[in-house]
Amino acid sequence: MDALIALTTRVSPAALDAPGPSANALQTILEAAVAAPDHGRMRPWRFILIEGTAREKFGALLAESLQRRDPAAPAGKLEAERKKALRAPLIVVVAAQVQAEAKVPEIEQLVAVGAAAQNMLVAAHALGFGGFWRTGAIAYDPAMKRALGLAETDAIIGFLYLGTTKTPGPPRHNDASSVTRRWVG
Numbered sequence: 001m002d003a004l005i006a007l008t009t010r011v012s013p014a015a016l017d018a019p020g021p022s023a024n025a026l027q028t029i030l031e032a033a034v035a036a037p038d039h040g041r042m043r044p045w046r047f048i049l050i051e052g053t054a055r056e057k058f059g060a061l062l063a064e065s066l067q068r069r070d071p072a073a074p075a076g077k078l079e080a081e082r083k084k085a086l087r088a089p090l091i092v093v094v095a096a097q098v099q100a101e102a103k104v105p106e107i108e109q110l111v112a113v114g115a116a117a118q119n120m121l122v123a124a125h126a127l128g129f130g131g132f133w134r135t136g137a138i139a140y141d142p143a144m145k146r147a148l149g150l151a152e153t154d155a156i157i158g159f160l161y162l163g164t165t166k167t168p169g170p171p172r173h174n175d176a177s178s179v180t181r182r183w184v185g
């Protein structure tokens with residue numbers, strides 16, 4: 001798919017299904033990720049792939065995290081949280097290994113990883129796959145970071161759910177005019 005078409009037509013699907021990206025497609029998606037602009041070439045991004053039965057373990061983490069935050073959560077809510085892990089055949093945890101003492105400000109390291117995540121969504125779309133970006137409280141849960149093998153100082157930028165679009169998301173009206181102005185001094 002043409003790059004501009006991919007950039008302007010990407011929308012988050014409402015529902016995903018199998019199959020996920022093939023090994024080749026995933027490689028391309030990851031190459032697109034690490035092609036993101038990155039001040040100082042610090043390569044702050046880390047990617048953790050969760051597929052197959054590992055999604056069930058991830059689902060258990062989601063439910064445990066919710067229970068810690070809301071000990072009174074009913075069983076149905078915990079089950080719904082657990083099932084979120086099965087919304088896609090592949091989940092990519094996009095994390096930033098931020099270096100606090102570096103010359104490049106932390107926010108710029110985080111933004112680079114955000115750009116990598118966006119590159120992945122657009123690359124997946126260009127290859128015919130759907131993807132959506134999620135965070136929520138679990139992205140900031142130290143226990144979740146530990147379980148994923150991340151340090152507490154790492155930031156989870158997002159969980160990218162990737163697969164085949166089952167239900168398309170609502171189309172978006174891409175109008176930049178209301179948020180753009182020309183500065184004339």
Ligand SMILES: Cc1cc2nc3c(=O)[nH]c(=O)nc-3n(C[C@H](O)[C@H](O)[C@H](O)COP(=O)(O)O)c2cc1C
Nearest residue numbers: 010011012013132133134135136157158169170172
């Ligand atoms: C950093 C980040 C975190 C997000 N986290 C969530 C989330 O937890 N839940 C959610 O419904 N949407 C979340 N979104 C927004 C969706 O991924 C999506 O972009 C939004 O629903 C707009 O749909 P579109 O991508 O089709 O324009 C997040 C977006 C970003 C950039």
